[in-house]
Amino acid sequence: MDYPTELGFNEKPSTVMHLDLNSCFATIEQQANPHLRGKPVAVAAYTTGSGCIIAPSIEAKRYGIKVGMRVKDGKLIYPGLIVLAPDPWKYRNVHLALRRIISDYTDNFVPKSIDEFVLNLEGYPSFDKGMLEVAREIKERIKKEIGEWLTVSVGVAPNRFLAKTAAGLHKPDGLDEINKGNFRQIYSGLTLTDLCGIKIRNAARLNNLGIYSVLDFYKAPYFRLKTAFESILGYYWYLRLRGWEIDDVLFARKSYGNSFALPKPLISIEELSPILSKLVNKMGGRFRHAGYKAQGVHLSLAYRDGGYWHKGMTTAKVLFDSRDIYKVALRLLTRCPYRKAVRELAVSVFNLTSETSLQLEFFDDLEKKKRIVGAIDDLNERWGDFVITPARMINTKEVVMDRIAFGGVKELEEFTTSLSEGG
Amino acid sequence: MIEKISVPVSVSLAFDHTKRRVFPKWVVWDGKTYPIEKVGLHHTYREGRTLYHVFSVASKALFFRLVLNTETLHWRLEEVSDGLPN
Numbered sequence: 285m286d287y288p289t290e291l292g293f294n295e296k297p298s299t300v301m302h303l304d305l306n307s308c309f310a311t312i313e314q315q316a317n318p319h320l321r322g323k324p325v326a327v328a329a330y331t332t333g334s335g336c337i338i339a340p341s342i343e344a345k346r347y348g349i350k351v352g353m354r355v356k357d358g359k360l361i362y363p364g365l366i367v368l369a370p371d372p373w374k375y376r377n378v379h380l381a382l383r384r385i386i387s388d389y390t391d392n393f394v395p396k397s398i399d400e401f402v403l404n405l406e407g408y409p410s411f412d413k414g415m416l417e418v419a420r421e422i423k424e425r426i427k428k429e430i431g432e433w434l435t436v437s438v439g440v441a442p443n444r445f446l447a448k449t450a451a452g453l454h455k456p457d458g459l460d461e462i463n464k465g466n467f468r469q470i471y472s473g474l475t476l477t478d479l480c481g482i483k484i485r486n487a488a489r490l491n492n493l494g495i496y497s498v499l500d501f502y503k504a505p506y507f508r509l510k511t512a513f514e515s516i517l518g519y520y521w522y523l524r525l526r527g528w529e530i531d532d533v534l535f536a537r538k539s540y541g542n543s544f545a546l547p548k549p550l551i552s553i554e555e556l557s558p559i560l561s562k563l564v565n566k567m568g569g570r571f572r573h574a575g576y577k578a579q580g581v582h583l584s585l586a587y588r589d590g591g592y593w594h595k596g597m598t599t600a601k602v603l604f605d606s607r608d609i610y611k612v613a614l615r616l617l618t619r620c621p622y623r624k625a626v627r628e629l630a631v632s633v634f635n636l637t638s639e640t641s642l643q644l645e646f647f648d649d650l651e652k653k654k655r656i657v658g659a660i661d662d663l664n665e666r667w668g669d670f671v672i673t674p675a676r677m678i679n680t681k682e683v684v685m686d687r688i689a690f691g692g693v694k695e696l697e698e699f700t701t702s703l704s705e706g707g
Numbered sequence: 708m709i710e711k712i713s714v715p716v717s718v719s720l721a722f723d724h725t726k727r728r729v730f731p732k733w734v735v736w737d738g739k740t741y742p743i744e745k746v747g748l749h750h751t752y753r754e755g756r757t758l759y760h761v762f763s764v765a766s767k768a769l770f771f772r773l774v775l776n777t778e779t780l781h782w783r784l785e786e787v788s789d790g791l792p793n
Contacts, residue, residue, distance in 0.1 A: 319768075
């Protein structure tokens, strides 16, 4: 296929808006607790010293505290750092409130993560107000209707990539547009690694071909980008930087998984199997609720010494019952050649299918099994997760807590559907 | 300092129909009444079919996480904080 390679910057007006809630989890915590406002706050996966910081507040960022740092390192930088455990439902509620505001302006929007939305106003009456005016209005409504401490950075551009880039220009609380009139000026103020998707290795690839700045990147002819990336990615970058859309693809869910970082170093299968059972049951409930079945199980173990082992297995039978998934996962666990202290245990199912009819089996009564699993799921839904569990899960009450992904948005489908069903 | 607790408390909840706002006015905890000065955030979650309303509120010096069980209409205090690091 021939691609157009003599393109200029897209002449189309900016119709895409990228909205990014600044320091999402930490800001929401400051919104909830006014006594934390203006103070360095960090939300960490675990509040213990080796817990990982997943969201520093704007004030904490000013001290150099970053996402991914350990809590103890954050406290070394600023001893007065207030560390909080995540409260997923708080963030999900704010996400839904943001979703409600945005849907007043367009139906054509995609949540890119818990704190990021992409809106396209093309063809909607709100577009006539002007993109920047709509952005200002949304900012104001967020403060008024959700919380006065919340700020969003907004970017406006002809495509998603440039809208995201624009949203990153002035954080927090920014509002910028990249269009055919100002893109050269904005590109000249950016470095290659300021672009989302270009980190050191990609920057080095570009440097090898004499591309040192974003303006060089923009001016580079297609064949040079093709050489740099050695793939179709070169063409994607060619389009992105010229304001043409290439990132409006939605990827389907390919797997469901749950993981747990062990607070104690467990070694033996007997010690690990109750946790494995809980992970499988949690995951089973989620993927059945979404209407899936699977034909593969994957298990991975990260060890305290830095080592890692994983194994996947496709199955001939279609799996939906957590007990069957557990059997496969346990078989994988017994195949693990290492017996050393485990740091993190993760299990997932893949080869998802949403087929409703199943191949009948000679020895197993599948219909009966379906009804039992359905009844257990109904009970857990009515009375709360893990009301009915396998006996081997005894003593796992505190493990595998509710967690929130701050990168992906796949889990959002689960709680938005469960909320709308619940009313 | 943040203290996670779970104790029954008395709460007065008001509804202003003109502004369509619901807000706790005071909380009685440990024999002391704390007037609520600010509602930071209100959110909900479900455990099974039971819907819980969570009010994150602040008195003059303290923060309270107040949780209303909509099945029993009973309140619990789940967290107290003075906004200082642990």
